[in-house]
Amino acid sequence: MDAPRHPAPDAGPARGPRPPLVPIERLDAVPDAALAALAAAAARHGFDSEALAEAERLLPAMAEAMRGPAIRAALAARTEPRMALARLFAYDDAVPAERVQALLGAETTGALAAAGLLEPAPAPRGAGWRARGRLMPFEGLLVWSDRPDAGDAAVMGPGATTQGAARLLPARIAGDVLDVGCGAGSFALLAARRGARRATGVDIAPRAVALARFNARLNRVTAEFAAGDLLAPVAGRAFDLIVAQPPYVVEPEGLGGVTYLHGGARGDAVLRRLLAGLGRALAPGGRALVVADLWLPRGATLHETLRAHLGDPALDLVTLAAPGLSAPIQAAAYASLDDPSLGERYAWAVARYLEHFAALDAQPVHAALVVRRRAHAAPEALTVTVPVAGFAGRDGRDVDQLLAAMDLLGAPDATLLRAALRASRHATWVEERRAPDPAAEARYSVRFERGALARDRELSGSSLVLAATLDAAPSVAAAVERWAAEVGASPAEVRDEVLAFARDGLASGLLVPAS
Structure with a gap:
């Protein structure tokens, strides 16, 4: 989550009940020993990114509300411990109490239940424990967050976009790192794990800061977190690496926005404010990686549009631009977060999104922006757009080579x-x-x-x-x-x-x- 917002009045059919939020007021009560045992159990049983990828391959590229029941049913037939933990922590399924206790241990299960992180599963899921929120493997870490369909107060964990951005970061990170709109702390925790001298996360939501601090304890890494709007909590500091995934989804009128998700009528309101302030927060030689979906107006060029938002003309801007998801796919996915029951409210929300996309008269772009302040003054700042098919399989070495190539070009x-x-x-x-x-x-x-x-x-x-x-x-x-x-x-x-x-x-x- 990245910026204060004033939610528009919600219109349309009544929305069904939201999933419960993580009870942040009880997180400090979870003993460090229980968190260490939880992390050890996940590692011992193979609950990691590969286990999740295996589950995702059952029904790829489909909105969560649509594929969830099928994935839960498929995983329920599996006997491996890692799949039982995936059901419990990633797919909102009920797992028998004795199975959970066997996997996590009685004391750990009891500590998580006492904190409200595990709760008795409601009907029709059947008897057993169900996680409140989600615990997701992420680049060797475990990140607890809210469910993405839990409403305006939800705190976002590492999703597919976060995973893609993480691959573009260096394998070893040095210096001071800032995670803007940190949510549950994903990038700040990753930077700390990869060697950052000082890792900081900021978010507009105090709930996000509380969850991020909890996740730092869970992963036994040192990172600091502060609540505030964009760069305000770190005013006066300069960073060697800034990472951000601002809310970038368009907000149709009357839908009722979600802080971590919606970025105004065009989806770029928070992105524009962030880009305008980056120059004040980047140290000499520093770099920012900002990942977002954009709706580019017909006839506009991406690099000119983004360059206009940068507040400092001396900053280099290299944009990796991949085709964005089509309007119907985006409408179906984001409407399912508004009404995961896929009922009357869902159909109404799909129509609102599609009408809004049509009015924009723009083309979707998935972009990774690399913004850099050179260590030494250059005659002219770079502004380059590199068309790519996607970011899968790329890593920080590719970004380093790309920037070095741009330097040689000029x-x-x-x-x-x-x-x-x-x-x-x-x-x-x-x-x-x-x-x-x-x-x-x-x-x-x-x-x-x-x-x-x-x-x-x-x-x-x-x-x-x-x-x-x-x-x-x-x-x-x-x-x-x-x-x-x-x-x-x-x-x-x-x-x-x-x-x-x-x-x-x-x-x-x-x-x-x-x-």
Whole structure:
């Protein structure tokens, strides 16, 4: 959750009962020993991200309210301890009391029940314990949060977008880190676990701060949390890394918004305020990663739209832009959070979302914004948009290489000539012929893994050889010498050709700076 809001009056059919919120007033009563035993039981029984991924593969890419009953039924037929814990903590299912006690231990079960984190399951789920809220594995951590359909006061845990953003962060994190709109603390906890000197999370909701502090105890990491609007609680501090996943869902009139979810009529109200203030909070050499869905007006360019929101013209802005989910898919998913019973209220909410999307006359974009303050002044700030298919399978090394590539793009020729370039590790080089005849004309192309920070492209035969020359050379200058020998020309005659190809390769993701 990221900004104060004034919920619009709720209209439409009556909404059914919401799931209960986590009782934050009782969290401090859970003994540290019980939390340590809970974490140990999760590790011992294999309740981790892979267990959740296995469950998710049963019904992927479907709104939670629609797939929940089928996943619960499928997991109930499984006997593995990790799937029993997934039912209990991730899929809101009732697990027999004796099974829970066998998995967690009597004392841990009793401590969680006394704090209200486990409660007797109501009908029709059957006898047993059910978790209040959710306990989700996340990058080696465990994060307790509210259910996402628990209403305006709900505190968000790590969802699919959070998981994708985490993969774009460095494997080892140094310096001071800020998690803006931290919710249950996911990014701040991850930064602390990965080595941050000081990890801080801020959120507008005191409930979020209480849950984040509880999760720090659960994971035995040191992180600090404060309540307040966006960057206000840390005014005057500068950070080496800022991570944010602001609320970005559009808010149709009359729906009644949810703080962690909705970002105003266009979904970008909180994002714009955050971008305007980033310059004051980034240390020299610091970087921010902001992940959001956007509705880009027809005819507008993404990098110009986002650059206009940045309050500091000296900041670099590199945007990874993937196609967003269609309006019908978004309407179905977000309406199901408003009415998980999928009843009359759900149908009404779907219609409100679709009407709102149509009025926007915009296209959906899923974007990861990398904002950077350079350690040393540069003649001109970078503003680059890189079209990608998605972010799955990418990691912090790809972001580092992308920023290094952007630096070389804007560097003088002499700097580029001294650099060494390599072919992207995500590329496959393809040679095709229309007939099984080595003498037939060949076509060349490069294809990238799904989620690579690049797009597939066709190549000429000479371009393929030049790419191979750059990949093997110790520097671009050496590649100029080798290419001149290859084509029977002088280095001066091919220098501009090689430099142009190198810059094009860096811009398209075909080539990356050598590590």
